[in-house]
Amino acid sequence: MSESELVLLRSQVSDLRDRVLSLESQVRDLLRLHHGAESPVPDNSSVDLVSSEVTREFPLLSENAKEVLAGQFPQCPPAALELCALLRGGQISKEQRARRAWIAGCWAKLALEDKIRLPEPAEPIGLSNTCFIILRAAGHQTPKLVEDSATYQRICQGPTCRPVGHGFASKSEAKVYCLAAEIEFPKVFAWSSTQ
Numbered sequence: 001m002s003e004s005e006l007v008l009l010r011s012q013v014s015d016l017r018d019r020v021l022s023l024e025s026q027v028r029d030l031l032r033l034h035h036g037a038e039s040p041v042p043d044n045s046s047v048d049l050v051s052s053e054v055t056r057e058f059p060l061l062s063e064n065a066k067e068v069l070a071g072q073f074p075q076c077p078p079a080a081l082e083l084c085a086l087l088r089g090g091q092i093s094k095e096q097r098a099r100r101a102w103i104a105g106c107w108a109k110l111a112l113e114d115k116i117r118l119p120e121p122a123e124p125i126g127l128s129n130t131c132f133i134i135l136r137a138a139g140h141q142t143p144k145l146v147e148d149s150a151t152y153q154r155i156c157q158g159p160t161c162r163p164v165g166h167g168f169a170s171k172s173e174a175k176v177y178c179l180a181a182e183i184e185f186p187k188v189f190a191w192s193s194t195q
Contacts, residue, residue: 021118066120069110073180076102080176087170090125097125101173104166105180108135111164112181119164129167133174135183136164144189145174151189 076099084098092100100122107119112135132152134144138161146152149167156163168174178185 021121069116070103070106070120073103073106076176077179080179083172083175083179084170087172090127090169092125097169097173098176100125101166101168101176102180105177108164108166108177108181112136112183118162119166122166125169127169130169131171131174132165132167133177133186134163134165134189135178135181137161138163143178143183143186145186146189 080102081095081098084094084101087094087097090097104119104122107116110116111119129149130147132146132149134140134146134152134155136143137155138158140155144155146155152165152167156165166174166177168177175185
């Protein structure tokens with residue numbers, strides 16, 4: 001397997017992990033609806049959730065609630081569109097890529113403010129992620145930019161980590177993400193064996 005194929009595979013695994021977390025949230029929403037908003041989700045549920053911890057500290061969001069929150073996001077500004085003006089490739093236009101990164105950053109901001117447990121994952125665009133922004137992860141006090149998915153996964157692992165981060169195919173999209181999250185674009189982080 002070539003290095004580029006390995007990078008693509010790691011990126012796809014990262015995207016799948018984000019989707020699983022989103023699906024877990026949706027399953028919890030459905031279970032809560034089925035059992036009533038006031039009733040706890042039963043422990044003997046037949047649903048096997050990947051992250052074993054059912055959060056009690058964050059409200060579960062229905063699709064309607066997610067739409068309401070997303071409707072309150074500020075519009076993607078011209079400066080964000082300009083950052084992505086030279087992008088090429090993928091299944092969507094450069095403007096759509098800028099808006100996708102902007103929306104991902106808006107979700108990240110809500111998670112950083114502890115208004116939601118985890119950000120909503122962005123739709124895949126058919127390109128490998130080449131840079132990863134980590135805004136929050138257990139044991140890391142400042143945002144980070146990493147340039148490989150293995151380091152991203154290493155930092156974001158653990159059942160209690162509650163990471164806030166995202167991978168992108170370009171630094172331009174990563175800058176838009178940070179702009180939306182109101183975080184200064186971080187410096188490149190290199191993993192060392194002492195960490």
